[in-house]
Amino acid sequence: MHCSYFAAAQCRSCTLMGQPYAEQLAGKQRHADLALGRPEGLQWLPPVASPESGFRNKAKLVVGGDAHEPTLGILDADGRGVDLRLCGLYTPGLRAAFPVLAEFVARAAIAPYSVPQRTGELKYLLVTESPDGELMLRLVLRSQESVARIRKHLPWLRSALPRLAVVSVNLHPEHKATVEGEREIVLTEQQTLRMRLGGVDLHLRPQSFFQTNTGVAAALYRQAAAWVAEKSPASVWDLYCGVGGFALHVAEPEREVVGIETSVEAVASARLSAEEAGLGRVTFEAGDATAFALAAERVPDLVVVNPPRRGLGEDLSRWLEESSARHVVYSSCHAGSLARDLALMPSLRPRQAQVLDMFPQTAHYEVLTLLERA
Incomplete structure (x- = not known):
């Protein structure tokens, strides 16, 4: 590869x-x-x-850049965003969703969190795809400041990503080298992603x-x-x-x-x-x-x-x-x-x-x- x-x-x-x-x-x-x-x-x-390639069903994307042009990927040694949305490890379904998610961040004007400056809101996008092609999206935020805007623009996102089944916000207010915090706010009626494996239906909640x-x-x-x-x-x-x-x-x-x-x-x-x-x-x-x-x-x-x-x-x-x-x-x-x-x-x-x-x-x-x- x-x-x-x-x-x-x-x-x-x-x-x-x-x-x-x-x-x-x-x-x-x-x-x-x-x-x-x-x-x-x-x-x-x-x-x-x-x-x-194409085997990873989950993406842990650090959000960098700014609210108008966010990067989805990792941070470099100086804390700047490196966009990796074309990474070949992810499933085709995930890769197709990344540009839509970047546009959603811009539409909702969610400022990416800056690690060096300790400012901004959006730390990670965590996206999981089920065997049936459904998606679960988690937005890891520093506070609830942008939750209202996320709710406002959620209908557009679900229209642009029809297979998006579960959306939640995870609150992670601390400046720590961990991905998520304890509190989860589910924004959709459906709260679990169904993972069908070998005739067995498993349910995946946001923090599972x-x-x-x-x-x-x-x-x-x-x-x-x-x-x-x-x-x-x-x-x-x-x-x-x-x-x-x-x-x-x-x-x-x-x-x-x-x-x-x-x-x-x-x-x-x-x-x-x-x-x-x-x-x-x-x-x-x-x-x-x-x-x-x-x-x-x-x-x-x-x-x-x-x-x-x-x-x-x-x-x-x-x-x-x-x-x-x-x-x-x-x-x-x-x-x-x-x-x-x-x-x-x-x-x-x-x-x-x-x-x-x-x-x-x-x-x-x-x-x-x-x-x-x-």
Whole structure:
């Protein structure tokens, strides 16, 4: 894949840009194999490849420039906006929306936030596209100063982008290196973006997390569901469940499934999906995964874990090691933290694993591992 932004040194986020894709994928497989220490008895399934371009379903666009000619992309070293709206990683649907969103910013006269001067209002545009082509737009603002103008011009925006389903404002008043604040104001009647994957409808609320590569995410859930079906557990926990992707994909009429997630927004989304699907034995609770496990009176037959980059940590890893759970399906976005956790769970042996290339053109990837108690 060729990228003019990378070639011109305007953006170097894609550290593997220019490397043949087959080499990228083989390198990730080697890295995962070495990181896990090549344990005896581990079978690697063929890695899941991604399209080299057009795969990102979510755009996190820093807004720069001025209200008349905003830039959508990143900031340079001096805090000036660098426009990246033609970035080839985004889906065609997202790329088609960017010029309309830039015009909307100008129409509503929303001043981009200046990091060096700490003035202005609009920090980010966060745009997500569903598998059906619907869009969710979030405007991250410093204050409510421009909300009335956004509401005024919203009918024009929805006319220009007919697939725009959800629009919200996120208030982030602090000057911090974080993307969003705590308060969200939804401006549309529809409050969730429907993400249809493998026959399962997931609902995405504005502050919920979802994988950025829809096709590879579908493959991730399919493989996890296949392993769970093979082991046929009567009960499953999905820890760090997000909007319920794993839990809903492994649900069966006679199987008890419990999902745990700290985000109240994500739990509300997961509950809505379970209710719509008529899954009465699938429940979701808001809480800390480690605290939930340590306080539980019963242990499930199988545990699915999908922790953040830092991994499970010592407490939850040791709980899993000492528990009676027969199997663990571990989805990891960092092979190093996965290896550290595995070292704390010696009786849970890796039997099968698969690299899934969620992030082409970068060194990042997902690795899914089936653990079985020795």
